[in-house]
Amino acid sequence: MLTLAILIPLLASLVLAFVPLGEVASRWTATGAAALSLVALVIVWAGGGDGFRAVAEVPWIPTLGIAWRVGVDGMSLALALMSALIFVAATAWPLKLHDARAYYAWMAFLAGVSIGLFVTLDLIVFYVFFDLSLVGMYFLIGRWGHGDAQHAALKFFVYTLAGSLLILIGIIVLALNMPTLTFDMRAMIDSPPLAAAGMVPGLVFLAFVIGFGIKTPVFPVHTWLPPAHVNAPGPASAILAGVLLKMGTYGLIRIPLQMMPDTFARWALPLAIVGVISILWGSIVAFAQDNLKRRIAYTSVNHMGYTVLGIAVAGSALGSETARQLAMTGAVVEMIAHGLITGALFLIAGAVWQRTGDYHLPNFGGLAGPAPRLTGAATLAAFASLGLPGLAGFVAELHIFLGAFGVYPWLAAIGLLGILITAALFLRMLRQMFFGDLPKERAGFTDLDRTETALLAGVLILVVLIGIWPTWLLSLIDAASLIPTPGAGG
Template sequence: MLTLSVLLPLLAAIALALLPRIGDRMARLLAVVFTALPMVLLLAVWMTDPPSGGFAAQFEAPWIPSLGIAWRVGVDGMSLALALMSALIFLAAAAWPMQIARARAYYAWILFLTGVSLGLFVTLDLVIFYVFFDLSLVGMYFLIGRWGHGDAQHAALKFFVYTLAGSLLILIAIIVLALSMPELTFDMRAIIAAPPLAALADGGTVVPGLVLLALVVGFGIKTPLFPLHTWLPPAHVNAPGPASAILAGVLLKMGTYGLVRLGLQMMPETFARWAFWIALLALASILWGAIVAYAQPNLKRRIAYTSVNHMGYTVLGIAVAGSAAGTETARALALTGAVVEMIAHGLITGALFLVAGVFWKRTQDYEIAHYGGLAEEAPRLAMMATLAAFASLGLPGLAGFVAELHIFLGAFAVYPWVAAAGLLGLLITAALFLQLLRAVFFGPRPAEGGVARFADLDRTEMAILSALLALVVLIGIWPLWLLELIDAATILAAPGGGG
């Protein structure tokens, strides 16, 4: 089923690309169907073969046996949760109503991105992981460059060059890890079970540190972490709303997922030596992202910088989980929080970028100062935006709070001063979202240069946003089902067997 969840959207993308007689409405319908099918298949995996103490639903077929490369798939709680969230974001993006040129090609690229993104989360082979990681850049490059607005071509090029440079560093690290194994293999399970550079971590050689540095920089660009984040705001501002939802909801998670899977699980000793410095890097992202977001007069740019802030919380949780300090319980709490933050951020920020897309669709204007009093004209939009904003600032009862509570409980037990400083990010985030809501929805209309009329959400837009944010509420009030699926203690134990 995991293989089908990857292949079906890829085959549908090829069909859309090669069959010119498919109309716009049919193209959208096919995109909705073939983004929904992977989610159904992944739910079936969860119901019939849930991860328990290792990787579940494993399948392997040889590809290049002489190099130890194979089509290997399988999921643990982290990867299955991320794959399910990603499938939902892609379904929302495909179903989102858009009036666009070249719709057939647009939906083909969404389906292509669906396949390669899900493939990255379910693969158990490092080479296949790298192939999907790079292919995701191609899909997003075209979505931004061909269907974006403003300076979309430049934003797409900057995104591609930055992230491609990071992926080359990741490739070097992958090669070193594989060559350091007793027998050449790219099997993630084998490398996790017997970390190949463990013996060198305390032996005075710089190789493990350089490999980890390559992973941190490569995945740090994708995440993105300060100061490697400068490609993100222009990419978001100039991308169409659904593409921004995919970029924030799915592609950024490839960075933090890779940091856990490759950095934390395959290099635990080296990661522990540098965990404190990674935590400081996360703290810089938390504070910088929140402070700069507060200063943005552009709605979409403000949301974009909050991603730097929230992914900083995720990396802080990962750093705490990989440290040698504190208790195992504290480290497991932090990793649980990091994974929940990935899920929560995907749902919440995906919804926020779809909300931003509503503004562009109606007015082609993101300037916050040009709006005011929209709660009267667009009450449904105001309700959805307010719920998403409160979730993003970590209000109790919503998914963001569950994630941040776990992260900070673990962080205070391991790096208390870093955790205390990170709390400032929560205050600034609350201020920037409350100011945004007051200005756009509840404040007075601007005297000059304001938007004259604004249509409320239609039924399709309302249904999609309601589905995303209903999950945010569900995780906030009943997180047990998600926490049991993730099972961070199992991830920290570096499972190598099947489930």
């Protein structure tokens, strides 16, 4: 089933590349492929199981220990499910496009490689999917973006490719330090190849942190993100924020935390400090933005800072095991919540651009009158993003800060300021866009159509469901299985 979840959208991208379909047929071919991937992942979820499940393995390059290995635990299955859902919504989102068939071909391609990254159990295949995701997003931004899209796409590609090369170096060093050459994630998690002491483990850890930190992104390697978001089409921004950024934090957990637990514990405090700086920097800079998309983009730096803080706490050797498990649970829930919430916010921003060709917040106001459905969706997503109780963001942040106070209380206290600033920036955004007098140039502004409303409702219903009944997601994640045993380094 996992192999099908990858291959179906990849095959759809080939069909779209070579079969002359019209715009509507292309759109629904790509959307259908993403939906079938989602169905396959739901079937895996329904099958249950502990540890890695739905495992399949076929040798690829046996002399190097490389194979087509797929399998999921609770974290990777949750991320794959969320990714497939975001791709369904983003691909089905109505757009006015040139060369629509190519656009949907790249969307389907990106869906396949993104899901593949979360379900593979081979580090080389992981790296291949990691790099291929850059290619898909590069073309989506560069060809169908607006403004200075080509420059933004180039900056995105160069930054993240540089980070991926550091990740490749780290992967090679880990594999060479295994008793038998292999790139099997399960083997490296069960028997971490590097001890904590010495320069080599520290350098490998640094390579992973920088590489995945660029993708996440965290301060100060986040500068590629705002121009990429501002100039990308709305659905591409939803995928970039909702799916691609999670590759960075997923990689931090799966590789350095689980495969280098002792080294991670040594450097957990500096990583937690980076997370807190990202929380504050992202929220403060977001508050200063007058561009709708730049404001949302910088909140991603803020929210991924929460995730990094949770991961650092989970990998620390300090505090209680309960505190570390709470932080890990919060980090994974934050990835899911951010994907859904910020994905919805970027789809909303895309709807605004489609109607006005403008993101400048001072040019808006009074949209609650002509666009009540848009106003309702934006308000719900904004309150979820600022951490309002009863919504998904609150569940994630509560877990993270409960865990962080048990391990790094002063950092947790400082990080709480980010929530206050985030609340202020979203409330200000809602006031600027939806309340007050409607400018004359916005007199013809139209509300969300049925398709847009249905797609946003599908995403935001999950945000509410996680907020009021998170048990099903928390039991799927199983944070205890993600935290390695201290002293497990080889």
